[in-house]
């Protein structure tokens with residue numbers, strides 16, 4: 001089989017940009033609201049009084065590794081807050097755009113973040129949604145989901161010993177309404193920026209993290225109550241010590 005016969009190659013070809021096809025591949029998708037919130041959920045503000053003193057960037061870059069050996073460490077809300085700031089902290093406001101620590105194509109921010117908290121000294125186990133505007137967590141499910149996430153991640157055992165699992169979904173329409181089919185490329189780039197920030201911030205906080213792409217998509221969508229069409233899960237990362 002040649003690469004040219006694959007669906008992936010077809011997608012890349014059909015979504016490439018050239019002077020010839022510029023502006024000719026538009027699709028009709030209505031834009032949607034750029035933020036998600038669970039107004040009925042219990043809300044936990046994330047504390048960010050003072051940033052911790054950490055090693056320099058190049059030392060952190062040198063140390064980063066995908067680490068999977070965790071000891072059921074009870075993570076603090078303060079540590080969670082710094083991780084959340086690293087991935088989606090708002091650092092500037094330009095018009096109605098809330099610019100963040102991670103870049104986003106067209107400042108459209110298609111990625112939503114959920115945290116499955118297994119072990120924390122300050123938060124009860126459960127699944128929380130990161131509400132970016134108020135920088136708080138919204139509790140959407142109660143309980144330790146380590147075992148279930150392990151199954152969803154094809155049996156990867158470290159999901160059970162991780163303190164936290166970050167789950168990222170994409171609200172496809174946010175980016176695709178502007179960029180059409182090519183928008184999907186940008187969505188995956190967006191989430192990779194976010195995840196890399198998490199991995200580096202984890203090293204800075206003496207935590208360990210691992211990005212995870214192997215999971216049962218539909219089962220994870222179902223766990224979070226996502227329809228898998230307008231919003232679907234696309235990436236995971238475990239964090240522990």
Ligand SMILES: Cc1cc2nc3c(=O)[nH]c(=O)nc-3n(C[C@H](O)[C@H](O)[C@H](O)COP(=O)(O)O)c2cc1C
Nearest residue numbers: 064065066067068153156210211212213214215235
């Ligand atoms: C997109 C992506 C998906 C990954 N999925 C998994 C995974 O499902 N399970 C896992 O243990 N590691 C996963 N990894 C981590 C890689 O195995 C790891 O980055 C690679 O072995 C290089 O090691 P390093 O990150 O320590 O430098 C993934 C990494 C990326 C970038």
